[in-house]
Amino acid sequence: MPLYSHFRLAGEGSPASGAVPNAAHNAVYVIDDHQAMRQSLDMLLGTLGIATRLFASAREFLDQLPSLVPAPLLLDITMPGMTGFELLETLVGRKITWPVLIMTGLNDEPLARRALALGAMAVLEKPFAAEDLESALSRALLAMTQGGAAPRTGTFDAAH
Amino acid sequence: MPLTDALATANNKLAAETEHCHQLTAQLLDYQLRYRLIGEATEDAVWDWNLRSGEVDRNHVASTLFGCTNSAADRSIEWWKDNIHPDDRTKVLDAFALAIESGQKSISAEYRFRKSDGNFADISDRGYFIFDASRNAVRAVGVMIDMTELERTKERLRQAEDKLIHLSRQNAMGTMASVIAHELNQPLAAIANYVRAGRRLAAAALSNAPPNFDLALEAAEQNALRAGQVVQRLRDLVKSRGVDRRTERLGALIHDANLIALVDAESAGVTCHVEPGIEGFTVTADRIQIQQVIINLVRNAMEALLTTDHRDIFISAREVDGLVEISVRDNGPGIPIDRRAGVFSDLMTTKATGMGIGLSICRTIIEAHGGKIWLADSLEPGTDFRFTLPAAARLDA
Secondary structure, X not given: OHHHHXXXXXXXXXXXXXXXXXXOOOEEEXXXXXXXXXXXXXXXXXXXXXXXXXXXXXXXXXXXXXXXXXXXXXXXXXXXXXXXXXXHHHHHHOOOXXXXXXXXXXXOHHHHHHHHHOOOOEEEEOOOOHHHHHHHHHHHHHHHHOOXXXXXXXXXXXXX | OHHHHHHHHHHHHHHHHHHHHHHHHHHHHHHHHHHHHHHHHHOOXXXXXXXXXXXXXXXXXXXXXHOOOOOOOOOEHHHHHHHEXXXXXXXXXXXXXXXXXXXXXXXXXXXXXXXXXXXXXXXXXXXXXXXXXXXOEEEEEEEEEEOHHHHHHHHHHHHHHHHHHHHHHHHHHXXXXXXXXXXXHXXXXXXXXXXXXXXXXXXXXXXXXXXXXXXXXXXXXXXXXXXXXXXXXXXXXXXXXXXOEEEEEHHHHHHHHHHHHOOOHHHHOOEEEEOHHHHHOEEXXXXXXXXXXXXXXXXXXXXXXXXXXXXXXXXXXXXXXXXXXXXXEEOOOOOOHHHHOOXXXXXXXXOOOOOOOOHHHHHHHHHHOOOOEEEOOOOOOOEEEEEEEEEOOOOOO
């Protein structure tokens, strides 16, 4: 399946020089308060050979952060308690520059721009086409192998 | 000297009477002035009707407002009767006749009355009757008050109220639409993910999948995404926001509007034909506002088509003198001649059902964009609404 191939590349063979030590190759942290979103993303990414770790809240993710190895985040914006946006700000404050892909149920351009300005790599409008998620994820995984830093400028991938 | 005495007495009496006369004249002049000033101050037409002679005395307001002269004809009660609006005349005259007959002391009536410029004023008339010893009405006095401005202000107030109700309802709808959009988009996103995962799992496991298996799942996935678009555009439309005019592609504008407007077109048996040439046009417009106009016109067309067998809507565009003219036409029964003139002033914003914002708001939106909206005369049956928007540069795409 040609669609899978570049994901497999990210995890197979030797990492590119300058890769973050202990980075979880082909793993993604999914942070979303909706159980169906977490489970469906787990199944979808599973078909690509990408492992997921699921968090039902931003707080849960922060609590476990000290024990986590660097990996891209698939982060929902609107969540009860700490929002995805606040989590993103917290990560920036702690100088954690793992690639962050924002998911949002609301097409909110100003919010998307703010998230991108904070270093998010892409904003995905729910429901998103699998292709949009996968191209954003492949860039995120590539960024991990190339030094772990998210680019300071991202793209707004929401389909219009 | 009885003669001189008598003369002196007569002289004194005369002087006293002259003095009294002067006083009366001064008093009369004062009354006249007061009468006139009251008219000036209130701008009310005061009338004094002698029922025996049929003569009416009026203050100057009647001449400035209604062009009433001092001629015998104008001083007759017939002048008043003649200038009442024909549709109101019988009703008013009957009310006066009844009041006189039944010995009523006062009367009030509302009617339209011809002004000197030929237009009719909304008049509120209040009169007071004076009866003689045998209970016959001999005199009546009263005022005619021009309520036209007041009525107009009331009408404007009513319209403003309706708009306010509409806006507050829209505001509440905006909040609700955000909540619904957010909550619907979660399961829709999950469905799209599950289906894609299912397709991949099936492709890997089933070497011998039934024909159309993957096609069916692909369609399911596409429809979940489409449902998400509908929800999103619906929310865009109703959320509160400022005006934002940009260069917009007409094709995309109409496509997004139709996502909402035609959401039940299939079940209503309506087909919408969008002329492919529309893709090439760009306009300077507020996307959401123009979508609201298009949705309104398309929904009107769909409603009109309910009574017909062939239900088609045609959307096309052409460029005329730097403006893009958009036509939304249906092959329904059309709008009756007597209703055509009023379609844009009809206040339909409080309509209980439907998703329209009302044609009067459509007109406000289009005119604010520097365009015009009208009902085209068409040889073909049906309704053809057209509006113009400023053209932006034409794209060759």
